[in-house]
Amino acid sequence: MEDKVFGEINSDNLKSVHYTEEEALDVLKRMKVEQSLGPRSIPELSSIATVSTNLQLQCLPSVYCLQDDPKKITKATPSVTNSNTERTRATVSYDEESYRRMIWENNVRYIEEHNLQHSLGKHTSTVGMNRFGDLPNEEFNKLKNGLPQIEAVHSTETSASVSDESDESAASESDEINNELTTAIVDWRREGLVTPVKNQGQCHASWAFSTTGAIEGQWAKIHGNLVSLSEQNLVDCDRQSFGCFDGALWSAFDYVMKHNGINSAETYPYTEKEGWCRFQPDKFTAKITDVKRVSGGEAGLEQAVREIGPMSVLIDASLKSFQFYEEGVYYDDNCNGPVTDAVLVVGFGIEDGMNYWLVKNSWGTNWGEAGYIKMAKDRGNHCRIASHVFYPVVEGTN
Incomplete structure (x- = not known):
């Protein structure tokens, strides 16, 4: 499937901050992203990966969030960089994104079930x-x-x-x-x-x-x-x-x-x-x-x-x-x-x-x-x- 480019990523269209910069880079590396700009090149880099404690997410831990529409969450794969504007473009792979979302949702269900059982005294940790x-x-x-x-x-x-x-x-x-x-x-x-x-x-x-x-x-x-x-x-x-x-x-x-x-x-x-x-x-x-x-x-x-x-x-x-x-x-x-x-x-x-x-x-x-x-x-x-x-x-x- 051919990748589609949704637009540029910058600090204006990123979501809430939950990860440190080090952790955000860790997530990108796991997705095998080659980030040529280095750790300080993108403003507010810690915003690229978010996890909400109330589990109401539009952004997955491994992706950039470009728009409010969850269908337009993109895989973090920088393809074009511009050091002057400190922005980078991203491409989307729906197959990979669907797979990661499925895994994440399964893990959410596991977490909810485990913690429910913890509240009933079946586990000693959350x-x-x-x-x-x-x-x-x-x-x-x-x-x-x-x-x-x-x-x-x-x-x-x-x-x-x-x-x-x-x-x-x-x-x-x-x-x-x-x-x-x-x-x-x-x-x-x-x-x-x-x-x-x-x-x-x-x-x-x-x-x-x-x-x-x-x-x-x-x-x-x-x-x-x-x-x-x-x-x-x-x-x-x-x-x-x-x-x-x-x-x-x-x-x-x-x-x-x-x-x-x-x-x-x-x-x-x-x-x-x-x-x-x-x-x-x-x-x-x-x-x-x-x-x-x-x-x-x-x-x-x-x-x-x-x-x-x-x-x-x-x-x-x-x-x-x-x-x-x-x-x-x-x-x-x-x-x-x-x-x-x-x-x-x-x-x-x-x-x-x-x-x-x-x-x-x-x-x-x-x-x-x-x-x-x-x-x-x-x-x-x-x-x-x-x-x-x-x-x-x-x-x-x-």
Whole structure:
């Protein structure tokens, strides 16, 4: 079908603002848009993608909205640019638009049904529309998940002094023995060991974000200086991993050990794509001497978080209930598959009588509870959260 051009896009005919500029660009990249003008070329770029909390939309998360007529919503595919007027033209593909609208509407129905069931006490957390609203769950997993195959193979490697104790059997035995609920609250954010939530964007680099988060915490604990470290340093330079095509926690920690440090995010900024290694040894920000693997299931994870600090872990983040998680203690009976995402456990607590792990993700602040998720704790190693647990050793730590 031949594309039709409806007209020029500018700040006058765009709809209400709900996304930040970074998130709007993230949406465009997902639609494989080549935006040659750069992030500052179109005025009020954050307006290009909107999600209304009352679900009365005329604009989908992945499109420009040119006119009031919903039939004339266009796919974001810039074809002609003019740097003087800072405008761009867009073409429409009705087939793609129809498909995305269908997916979005299905997800809206899922959200409404889930939250209705939550109000009836059938779920412990709510879900909400977010930037992944026009993605089917399978496509979402291709976009954000896929890490575990590498980690599962190498998680018992000894090249980085990682323990090879069994994780699954230890988790089962420990959970049976230590079945009493814990009421203590730990939140390492309050102690200054956790940097703000970051956004990995289109790069499958959760492994790098989890690694830097753990090192940031231990470095701050020992040296009293919390500095955001460079995920890009790992994406570009860790040759045992595969950059934006997934990587492994053990490999990332091993890289930092063998290269005597890692640069800061300021020195080596994140670009959301793999490039040439530009590590500057003379400007290292943090070093580690070893990496430890925690065994003992959830009891072992709890002890490690309480006594040591934030922990790098792998979880199953593949379900639709995780994709649209909004708030509350997350529990899904089906969350027991292969691990798909690397995250950072920064604490634990209790809410409405339910124990939870406080988990920092790397999907931006508009996902979950400002970028965090509270995951069910002491419920049979839910989402396999205690199966792969790592932390770095900084001189002076355990």
